[in-house]
Amino acid sequence: MYRIAVAALVLAATGCATTGGGGSREGNATVAGVVRLPQSGLQLDGACDQVRVVVSSPGNPSDALGSAMVRTSRGGRCSFTVSSLPSNTDLQVGVAVDGGLKCENGATPTITPEPSPVKLGDYATVNRDFTLSCGA
Numbered sequence: 001m002y003r004i005a006v007a008a009l010v011l012a013a014t015g016c017a018t019t020g021g022g023g024s025r026e027g028n029a030t031v032a033g034v035v036r037l038p039q040s041g042l043q044l045d046g047a048c049d050q051v052r053v054v055v056s057s058p059g060n061p062s063d064a065l066g067s068a069m070v071r072t073s074r075g076g077r078c079s080f081t082v083s084s085l086p087s088n089t090d091l092q093v094g095v096a097v098d099g100g101l102k103c104e105n106g107a108t109p110t111i112t113p114e115p116s117p118v119k120l121g122d123y124a125t126v127n128r129d130f131t132l133s134c135g136a
Contacts, residue, residue, distance in 0.1 A: 026066070026084040026085075026086070027066075027084060027085050027086035027087050027089075028084070028085075028087060028122060028123050029085040029086065029087040029120035029121070029122070029123065029124050029125070029126075030066075030081060030082065030083045030085060030120075030124070030125040030126075031053075031055055031066075031080075031081075031082045031085065031093050031118065031120070031125070031126055031127075031128055032079075032080065032081045032082075032125060032126075032127055032128075033053075033079075033080060033127045033128040033129045033130070034073060034077045034078065034079055034080070034129050034130075035048075035051050035053070035070070035077065035078040035080065035095055035129075035130045035131070035132060036076065036077050036129070036130070036131045036132065037076045037077060037078065037132055038076075038103075038109070038132060038133050038134045039076065040134075041103050041104050041105070041134030042101075042102075042103055042104070042109060042132065042134050043104075044076060047072075047078070047101060047132075048070055048071060048072040048073075048078035049070075050097055050098040050100055050101040051070050051078050051080075051095060051096075051097055051098075051101070051132075052064075052068070052070065052095065052096045052097070052098070053068050053070060053080045053082055053093070053094075053095055053130075054068075054093075054094050054095070054096055054115075055068070055082045055085055055091055055092070055093050055118075056091065056092055056094075057089070057090065057091060057092070058090055058091070058092050058117065061092060061094070061115065065082075065085055065086065065091070066082045066083055066084045066085040067082065067083050067084045068080065068081070068082045069081050069082075069083075085120060087120050087121055087122045087123070087124065088119065088120075088121065088122070089119065089120075090117060090119055091117070091118050091119065091120070092115045092116060092117050092118065093115060093116055093118055093128045094111075094114070094115030094116075095111050095130045095132075096111075097109060097111070097132070103134030103135075104134065105134070105135075107134065107135065109132040109133060109134055110132070110133045110134075110135065111130060111131070111132055112130065112131050112133070113130065116128065
């Protein structure tokens with residue numbers, strides 16, 4: 001009985017030690033902010049559901065890191081938080097919109113600023129704001 005208990009304890013400890021092991025890109029840093037929507041020229045209902053905030057390494061901008069959440073906020077804005085980001089690593093923060101989000105003239109909204117670099121310390125949070133606009 002004693003050997004079984006010891007074997008189970010060793011097996012459990014080994015499993016815990018290797019779960020989520022090397023290669024994990026999760027961390028403890030966070031990027032937060034808002035995406036301002038245009039006052040006119042864009043259908044605002046459900047717009048935030050079509051906005052994506054992407055934090056990635058500069059060398060691989062399509063590979064999103066962390067856990068992103070975008071939600072509708074007051075005043076024609078989308079609030080976002082991207083958590084579980086690696087710290088002390090060069091990253092870039094950008095916004096993308098789904099193909100269904102269009103201006104009234106059929107164009108894709110312009111996003112400013114362009115993706116920007118950021119390097120976060122341990123447990124750091126940085127704010128970044130973006131603006132969507134529809135030209136006349």
